Amino acid sequence: MAGINEYIILSCILFGLGTIGFLTRRNALILFMSVELMLNSINLMLVAFSQTRADMGGQVMVLFIFAVAAAEVAVGLAILICLFKHARSVDINKFNVLKW
Amino acid sequence: MDLYFIVFAIMAVGAALFTITARDALPSALGLLTVFIALAALYLHLHAPLIAIFQVSIYAGAILVLVVFVIMLLITPDEELENVQKNMSYRILGAFLGAYLIALLAVGTKGVQDLVKSQALPEGFGHPSLIGSMFFKEYLLHFEVASVLLLVALVAAIYLAKKKNI
Numbered sequence: 695m696a697g698i699n700e701y702i703i704l705s706c707i708l709f710g711l712g713t714i715g716f717l718t719r720r721n722a723l724i725l726f727m728s729v730e731l732m733l734n735s736i737n738l739m740l741v742a743f744s745q746t747r748a749d750m751g752g753q754v755m756v757l758f759i760f761a762v763a764a765a766e767v768a769v770g771l772a773i774l775i776c777l778f779k780h781a782r783s784v785d786i787n788k789f790n791v792l793k794w
Numbered sequence: 795m796d797l798y799f800i801v802f803a804i805m806a807v808g809a810a811l812f813t814i815t816a817r818d819a820l821p822s823a824l825g826l827l828t829v830f831i832a833l834a835a836l837y838l839h840l841h842a843p844l845i846a847i848f849q850v851s852i853y854a855g856a857i858l859v860l861v862v863f864v865i866m867l868l869i870t871p872d873e874e875l876e877n878v879q880k881n882m883s884y885r886i887l888g889a890f891l892g893a894y895l896i897a898l899l900a901v902g903t904k905g906v907q908d909l910v911k912s913q914a915l916p917e918g919f920g921h922p923s924l925i926g927s928m929f930f931k932e933y934l935l936h937f938e939v940a941s942v943l944l945l946v947a948l949v950a951a952i953y954l955a956k957k958k959n960i
Binding site: 700701707708709711712713715716719721723724726728730731734737741743744745746747748749751753754756758761763764765767768771772773784 | 810813816830848857884895899903912915916928933944950953954
Protein backbone atom coordinates (compact mmCIF):
# COMPACT_ATOMS: atom_id res chain seq x y z
CA MET A 695 0.00 0.00 0.00
CA ALA A 696 1.57 3.23 -1.14
CA GLY A 697 1.45 5.95 1.51
CA ILE A 698 0.44 9.57 1.12
CA ASN A 699 4.05 10.58 0.56
CA GLU A 700 4.37 8.73 -2.73
CA TYR A 701 1.17 10.30 -4.00
CA ILE A 702 2.40 13.76 -3.00
CA ILE A 703 5.65 13.22 -4.89
CA LEU A 704 3.87 11.89 -7.98
CA SER A 705 1.46 14.82 -7.90
CA CYS A 706 4.31 17.33 -7.56
CA ILE A 707 6.16 15.76 -10.50
CA LEU A 708 3.06 15.89 -12.71
CA PHE A 709 2.35 19.50 -11.70
CA GLY A 710 5.97 20.47 -12.42
CA LEU A 711 5.89 18.75 -15.81
CA GLY A 712 2.71 20.64 -16.63
CA THR A 713 4.42 23.89 -15.65
CA ILE A 714 7.47 23.09 -17.77
CA GLY A 715 5.22 22.31 -20.71
CA PHE A 716 3.32 25.56 -20.22
CA LEU A 717 6.50 27.62 -20.05
CA THR A 718 8.43 26.02 -22.89
CA ARG A 719 5.98 25.21 -25.68
CA ARG A 720 4.67 27.63 -28.29
CA ASN A 721 1.74 25.63 -29.65
CA ALA A 722 -1.36 27.00 -27.93
CA LEU A 723 -3.04 23.57 -27.97
CA ILE A 724 -0.13 21.98 -26.13
CA LEU A 725 -0.22 24.82 -23.58
CA PHE A 726 -3.86 23.93 -23.09
CA MET A 727 -3.05 20.29 -22.49
CA SER A 728 -0.32 21.27 -20.01
CA VAL A 729 -2.95 23.11 -17.98
CA GLU A 730 -5.10 19.97 -18.03
CA LEU A 731 -2.11 18.02 -16.73
CA MET A 732 -1.72 20.44 -13.81
CA LEU A 733 -5.43 20.19 -12.97
CA ASN A 734 -5.18 16.41 -12.97
CA SER A 735 -2.20 16.40 -10.62
CA ILE A 736 -4.25 18.46 -8.16
CA ASN A 737 -7.12 15.99 -8.48
CA LEU A 738 -4.77 13.14 -7.63
CA MET A 739 -3.54 14.99 -4.53
CA LEU A 740 -7.14 15.66 -3.39
CA VAL A 741 -8.17 12.03 -3.78
CA ALA A 742 -5.05 10.79 -1.98
CA PHE A 743 -5.70 13.12 0.99
CA SER A 744 -9.38 12.16 0.94
CA GLN A 745 -8.39 8.52 1.41
CA THR A 746 -5.79 9.25 4.08
CA ARG A 747 -8.14 11.36 6.18
CA ALA A 748 -11.17 9.12 5.49
CA ASP A 749 -13.09 12.22 4.40
CA MET A 750 -15.31 12.10 1.33
CA GLY A 751 -15.16 15.89 0.88
CA GLY A 752 -12.03 15.57 -1.24
CA GLN A 753 -13.77 13.36 -3.76
CA VAL A 754 -16.73 15.74 -3.97
CA MET A 755 -14.32 18.60 -4.62
CA VAL A 756 -12.70 16.60 -7.43
CA LEU A 757 -16.12 16.29 -9.07
CA PHE A 758 -16.54 20.08 -8.88
CA ILE A 759 -13.11 20.48 -10.45
CA PHE A 760 -14.30 18.21 -13.27
CA ALA A 761 -17.22 20.58 -13.88
CA VAL A 762 -14.98 23.66 -13.86
CA ALA A 763 -12.44 21.93 -16.13
CA ALA A 764 -15.18 21.07 -18.61
CA ALA A 765 -16.34 24.70 -18.66
CA GLU A 766 -12.75 25.91 -19.00
CA VAL A 767 -12.07 23.59 -21.94
CA ALA A 768 -15.24 24.63 -23.76
CA VAL A 769 -14.58 28.36 -23.43
CA GLY A 770 -10.82 28.06 -23.90
CA LEU A 771 -11.08 26.11 -27.13
CA ALA A 772 -13.71 28.52 -28.44
CA ILE A 773 -11.33 31.42 -27.72
CA LEU A 774 -8.57 29.47 -29.46
CA ILE A 775 -10.76 29.06 -32.56
CA CYS A 776 -11.39 32.83 -32.54
CA LEU A 777 -7.67 33.51 -32.25
CA PHE A 778 -6.97 31.09 -35.08
CA LYS A 779 -9.47 32.89 -37.29
CA HIS A 780 -7.68 36.14 -36.51
CA ALA A 781 -4.03 35.05 -36.81
CA ARG A 782 -4.29 31.85 -38.95
CA SER A 783 -1.92 30.12 -36.55
CA VAL A 784 -1.79 28.44 -33.15
CA ASP A 785 1.68 29.83 -32.40
CA ILE A 786 1.40 31.91 -29.24
CA ASN A 787 4.17 34.25 -30.42
CA LYS A 788 1.78 35.47 -33.13
CA PHE A 789 -0.95 36.37 -30.66
CA ASN A 790 0.46 39.80 -29.88
CA VAL A 791 -2.33 42.24 -30.78
CA LEU A 792 -2.80 43.17 -27.12
CA LYS A 793 0.88 43.76 -26.46
CA TRP A 794 0.99 47.50 -27.17
CA MET B 795 5.12 0.91 -2.11
CA ASP B 796 3.37 -1.68 -4.16
CA LEU B 797 3.76 -2.74 -7.75
CA TYR B 798 0.37 -1.39 -8.84
CA PHE B 799 1.29 2.14 -7.76
CA ILE B 800 4.77 1.96 -9.30
CA VAL B 801 3.52 0.72 -12.68
CA PHE B 802 0.85 3.40 -13.05
CA ALA B 803 3.00 6.17 -11.58
CA ILE B 804 5.76 5.45 -14.11
CA MET B 805 3.13 5.27 -16.85
CA ALA B 806 1.71 8.65 -15.82
CA VAL B 807 5.08 10.40 -15.56
CA GLY B 808 6.36 8.92 -18.84
CA ALA B 809 3.20 9.88 -20.69
CA ALA B 810 3.32 13.38 -19.16
CA LEU B 811 6.90 13.77 -20.39
CA PHE B 812 5.76 12.65 -23.85
CA THR B 813 2.88 15.13 -23.71
CA ILE B 814 5.10 18.13 -23.16
CA THR B 815 7.90 17.05 -25.54
CA ALA B 816 5.95 15.76 -28.55
CA ARG B 817 6.47 17.83 -31.67
CA ASP B 818 2.87 17.88 -32.87
CA ALA B 819 -0.32 18.44 -30.94
CA LEU B 820 -1.95 15.12 -31.84
CA PRO B 821 0.71 12.78 -30.36
CA SER B 822 0.71 15.12 -27.38
CA ALA B 823 -3.04 14.56 -26.97
CA LEU B 824 -2.50 10.78 -27.08
CA GLY B 825 0.12 11.13 -24.33
CA LEU B 826 -2.38 13.09 -22.28
CA LEU B 827 -4.93 10.31 -22.82
CA THR B 828 -2.43 7.84 -21.35
CA VAL B 829 -1.95 10.11 -18.33
CA PHE B 830 -5.71 10.20 -17.78
CA ILE B 831 -6.02 6.41 -17.96
CA ALA B 832 -3.10 5.90 -15.56
CA LEU B 833 -4.60 8.39 -13.09
CA ALA B 834 -7.97 6.63 -13.35
CA ALA B 835 -6.25 3.38 -12.36
CA LEU B 836 -4.65 5.15 -9.38
CA TYR B 837 -8.06 6.51 -8.32
CA LEU B 838 -9.38 2.96 -8.27
CA HIS B 839 -6.54 2.10 -5.94
CA LEU B 840 -7.46 5.04 -3.68
CA HIS B 841 -11.02 3.81 -3.06
CA ALA B 842 -12.52 6.33 -5.46
CA PRO B 843 -14.32 4.26 -8.12
CA LEU B 844 -16.75 7.05 -9.07
CA ILE B 845 -13.88 9.47 -9.66
CA ALA B 846 -12.14 6.84 -11.79
CA ILE B 847 -15.24 6.37 -13.94
CA PHE B 848 -15.67 10.12 -14.35
CA GLN B 849 -11.98 10.49 -15.14
CA VAL B 850 -12.38 8.10 -18.06
CA SER B 851 -15.77 9.34 -19.25
CA ILE B 852 -15.35 13.10 -18.76
CA TYR B 853 -11.63 13.67 -19.24
CA ALA B 854 -10.63 10.88 -21.62
CA GLY B 855 -14.04 10.77 -23.24
CA ALA B 856 -15.41 14.29 -23.51
CA ILE B 857 -12.63 16.81 -22.90
CA LEU B 858 -9.95 15.03 -24.89
CA VAL B 859 -12.27 14.37 -27.82
CA LEU B 860 -13.06 18.09 -27.88
CA VAL B 861 -9.34 18.90 -27.85
CA VAL B 862 -8.67 16.42 -30.67
CA PHE B 863 -11.53 17.94 -32.68
CA VAL B 864 -9.99 21.39 -32.32
CA ILE B 865 -6.55 20.02 -33.24
CA MET B 866 -8.04 18.62 -36.45
CA LEU B 867 -9.78 21.94 -37.09
CA LEU B 868 -6.75 24.13 -36.54
CA ILE B 869 -4.06 22.04 -38.20
CA THR B 870 -1.26 24.22 -39.57
CA PRO B 871 1.58 22.18 -41.08
CA ASP B 872 3.80 25.05 -42.21
CA GLU B 873 4.07 26.91 -38.93
CA GLU B 874 6.27 24.20 -37.43
CA LEU B 875 10.04 24.68 -37.00
CA GLU B 876 10.02 28.29 -38.14
CA ASN B 877 11.81 30.08 -35.37
CA VAL B 878 12.77 27.27 -33.05
CA GLN B 879 16.27 28.64 -32.65
CA LYS B 880 15.02 32.02 -31.50
CA ASN B 881 12.92 30.37 -28.84
CA MET B 882 15.75 28.34 -27.30
CA SER B 883 16.52 30.72 -24.42
CA TYR B 884 12.86 30.69 -23.39
CA ARG B 885 12.90 26.91 -23.43
CA ILE B 886 15.95 26.67 -21.20
CA LEU B 887 14.60 29.29 -18.82
CA GLY B 888 11.19 27.61 -18.71
CA ALA B 889 12.67 24.16 -18.07
CA PHE B 890 14.87 25.61 -15.34
CA LEU B 891 11.94 27.34 -13.66
CA GLY B 892 9.83 24.17 -13.87
CA ALA B 893 12.60 22.03 -12.37
CA TYR B 894 13.00 24.64 -9.62
CA LEU B 895 9.25 24.41 -8.93
CA ILE B 896 9.43 20.60 -8.67
CA ALA B 897 12.36 20.86 -6.23
CA LEU B 898 10.54 23.52 -4.21
CA LEU B 899 7.39 21.41 -3.99
CA ALA B 900 9.39 18.31 -3.04
CA VAL B 901 11.13 20.19 -0.21
CA GLY B 902 7.98 22.02 0.86
CA THR B 903 5.84 18.91 1.20
CA LYS B 904 8.47 16.87 2.99
CA GLY B 905 6.89 16.70 6.45
CA VAL B 906 3.27 16.65 5.33
CA GLN B 907 2.70 12.94 5.91
CA ASP B 908 3.47 13.41 9.61
CA LEU B 909 0.92 16.23 9.91
CA VAL B 910 -1.90 14.25 8.34
CA LYS B 911 -3.41 11.79 10.76
CA SER B 912 -4.05 8.60 8.87
CA GLN B 913 -7.57 7.41 9.67
CA ALA B 914 -9.08 3.98 9.35
CA LEU B 915 -11.49 3.85 6.45
CA PRO B 916 -15.15 3.44 7.45
CA GLU B 917 -17.32 0.77 5.89
CA GLY B 918 -18.28 1.54 2.30
CA PHE B 919 -15.85 4.46 1.90
CA GLY B 920 -15.92 5.88 -1.61
CA HIS B 921 -19.23 4.29 -2.55
CA PRO B 922 -21.05 6.41 -5.17
CA SER B 923 -24.20 6.58 -3.03
CA LEU B 924 -22.21 8.41 -0.31
CA ILE B 925 -21.00 11.00 -2.82
CA GLY B 926 -24.54 11.36 -4.13
CA SER B 927 -26.00 12.01 -0.69
CA MET B 928 -23.24 14.55 0.03
CA PHE B 929 -24.02 16.33 -3.24
CA PHE B 930 -27.69 16.72 -2.41
CA LYS B 931 -27.30 17.54 1.29
CA GLU B 932 -24.16 19.49 2.19
CA TYR B 933 -23.16 20.67 -1.29
CA LEU B 934 -26.55 21.39 -2.86
CA LEU B 935 -25.86 25.10 -3.43
CA HIS B 936 -22.43 24.36 -4.93
CA PHE B 937 -24.02 21.76 -7.18
CA GLU B 938 -26.54 24.28 -8.50
CA VAL B 939 -23.85 26.91 -9.01
CA ALA B 940 -21.77 24.39 -10.97
CA SER B 941 -24.73 23.64 -13.22
CA VAL B 942 -25.21 27.38 -13.89
CA LEU B 943 -21.48 27.65 -14.63
CA LEU B 944 -21.75 24.85 -17.20
CA LEU B 945 -24.76 26.54 -18.81
CA VAL B 946 -22.88 29.85 -19.06
CA ALA B 947 -19.84 28.07 -20.53
CA LEU B 948 -22.09 26.36 -23.09
CA VAL B 949 -23.62 29.65 -24.23
CA ALA B 950 -20.23 31.37 -24.27
CA ALA B 951 -18.59 28.60 -26.30
CA ILE B 952 -21.36 28.65 -28.91
CA TYR B 953 -21.25 32.45 -29.11
CA LEU B 954 -17.45 32.60 -29.47
CA ALA B 955 -17.11 29.78 -31.99
CA LYS B 956 -20.03 30.54 -34.30
CA LYS B 957 -19.38 31.68 -37.80
CA LYS B 958 -20.36 35.35 -37.92
CA ASN B 959 -18.37 36.93 -35.17
CA ILE B 960 -18.59 40.44 -33.81
